[in-house]
Amino acid sequence: MIQKKISTAVIKRLPKYYRYLGDLLENDVVRISSKELSNRMGVTASQIRQDLNNFGGFGQQGYGYNVEYLYNAIGKILGLENKYNTIIVGAGNLGQALANYTNFDKRGFEVKGLFDVNPRLIGITVRGIEIKDLDEMGSFIKENSIDLAILTLPKQKAPKVANDLVSYGIKGIWNFAPIDLKLSNKNVIVENVHLLDSLMTLSYNIKERI
Amino acid sequence: MIQKKISTAVIKRLPKYYRYLGDLLENDVVRISSKELSNRMGVTASQIRQDLNNFGGFGQQGYGYNVEYLYNAIGKILGLENKYNTIIVGAGNLGQALANYTNFDKRGFEVKGLFDVNPRLIGITVRGIEIKDLDEMGSFIKENSIDLAILTLPKQKAPKVANDLVSYGIKGIWNFAPIDLKLSNKNVIVENVHLLDSLMTLSYNIKERI
DNA sequence: TAGATTGTTAATCGATTAACAATC
DNA sequence: TAGATTGTTAATCGATTAACAATC
Known part of the structure; x- marks a missing residue:
């Protein structure tokens, strides 16, 4: 069509x-x-x-x-009748908060895995999901038909991991890292949530009022 | 000017x-x-x-x-040379994650208080800040010259609390509740972060690729 | 001075709004 | 049938891009 x-x-x-x-x-x-x-x-x-x-x-x-x-x-x-198998990459505060956010499930975004590099986080369970080592991410994506990755890593680590995700066949990245990802595959969709950008816009508008 | x-x-x-x-x-x-x-x-x-x-x-x-x-x-x-005294209203997962997010401090947004209605959360300390009862919010805002509120409440509670914040003299609200706030005072700036909207946009774009 | 690159005006493009015929 | 409201075309508005004179 x-x-x-x-x-x-x-x-x-x-x-x-x-x-x-x-x-x-x-x-x-x-x-x-x-x-x-x-x-x-x-x-x-x-x-x-x-x-x-x-x-x-x-x-x-x-x-x-x-x-x-x-x-x-x-x-x-909007494609909400689909179910999206999702992983969260970066299990810090934000990653864990998103893992706990039930509204996403309601719309078909189901968190299947959590990954981090920090040994102090690996093994911890968040909402019934154990945080795994980033090394295991590739095989996990393939074995669990993961469609979507939520990226909550610091900006230094984000670009490399993003390209790894692409190579593992992910379809989309919901990016919370404060960086514009340049991916090798243009068919992978990136949606950015630049929280600091939003906060700065707020700051600008408050300032204009004063 | x-x-x-x-x-x-x-x-x-x-x-x-x-x-x-x-x-x-x-x-x-x-x-x-x-x-x-x-x-x-x-x-x-x-x-x-x-x-x-x-x-x-x-x-x-x-x-x-x-x-x-x-x-x-x-x-x-952008007004980043200013310092913004900030409170977080809603100390659930997202609220706590934002409280822990040090990047905001770097830009001058300093979290001074955390509020919730949940008695199981009140008294808990996050990054050195004790979660207080929502009842104390009004006096806290005045005593600590709070400029900005981060709203991480469920959508049912958000509108009332938002209008309370306005009446306490807040200048801006960074709203994470999935609702468009209609405030009584048009001089109060609202910046929305509708995470689900962003996720749905991603969903749409992925679907279009398939 | 010659080359580079801005600041700014003019042209184009796209998105929003208005209007109204079609039709339930 | 009369009234209401859509779907859609046309008009307007605003944002983006192109072009170039000004100037470092």
């Missing part, structure tokens, strides 16, 4: 739609118009309709959108 | 410039042209020059930019 390229601006808004629709669903709202949704979300109704129509016509003239149907449709677009 | 409004697109790129310049500085690079920096960062040289010129002329024709000077200038634009 030939699909027109969807802009990243649109893609980044999909989870927000999904979130709001999930809330509506929890509150037993059955239908919603783009206008009403636009009021709640603080975006234009036009944008909502444009965004959704990149993926198909989910609404009905004169009626609006069925909340449950649209919620499920967006979930499917 | 009347300053023209800087677009958020530009502001969000500043931390990335700051990061690359920091790396260059670590590697004792003295000067860099917009062209060379554009190669490294994977953006256009034109964009770099445009972005920087929103804040002033930092370069020199025929020479380029002095790395250290530009690094410090951007740091100042």
Whole structure:
């Protein structure tokens, strides 16, 4: 199927739609118009309709959108019906916190393994998963069909391990290291969470107010 | 001083410039042209020059930019010379992980207090800071001139606590709860880190590759 | 001075918003 | 049928890129 390229601006808004629709669903709202949704979300109704129509016509003239149907449709677009076998590489504070974060499981991201180089961490169990030595990562990925790696290593170690992950056949890296990974294989998807960048943006905006 | 409004697109790129310049500085690079920096960062040289010129002329024709000077200038634009007294509200896994994250201190974000409602957490010490009851938050903010709150509560509790924070005079909220906070005071800055949104974006992109 | 590279204006591109015919 | 609201085209707006004169 030939699909027109969807802009990243649109893609980044999909989870927000999904979130709001999930809330509506929890509150037993059955239908919603783009206008009403636009009021709640603080975006234009036009944008909502444009965004959704990149993926198909989910609404009905004169009626609006069925909340449950649209919620499920967006979930499917986002690939949330898939299950992703996940490992966390870097079992420090952040890695362990993410391992304990149950919301990820709910969306199909299941943590199967935890890895670190620190001998003081290896052997410790977090949420029923034993932290393993980084040396074992390659075989673990293959044996357990790991799709996704969460990278919570310091920036010095991140690039090498990232390329190892690529060579072991991983499909995506959720990167928390404060560095832009340059991977050898362009088919591996990297999504960055640069926490410090976000914090600096906050700092900028606070400063502007003073 | 009347300053023209800087677009958020530009502001969000500043931390990335700051990061690359920091790396260059670590590697004792003295000067860099917009062209060379554009190669490294994977953006256009034109964009770099445009972005920087929103804040002033930092370069020199025929020479380029002095790395250290530009690094410090951007740091100042981002407000990193300021010190921010910070509290973390929600001392679960994520809250504790962030409390332990030393990179924030380096940028002037100093964690002064940790708060939670869970009696099993109250009294525990994380990185030398005792977790306090949420009831004590208001007086603590005033007594310790807290500027910033990191919100790592579940989404049910986040809106109320956020508005409490506003009423106690906080300047900014770094929000990790999966909800868009609607605050009573528009002068309080909110910066969202929606981890699940980021993960869903990754999921979408992986799915598109398959 | 000649070469390099900025700062800045102008051109292009893409994303957002407005408008409205189609239709439930 | 009349009213509401979508899907979609057209208009607008803003952001990015290209070009080049200014100048170190």
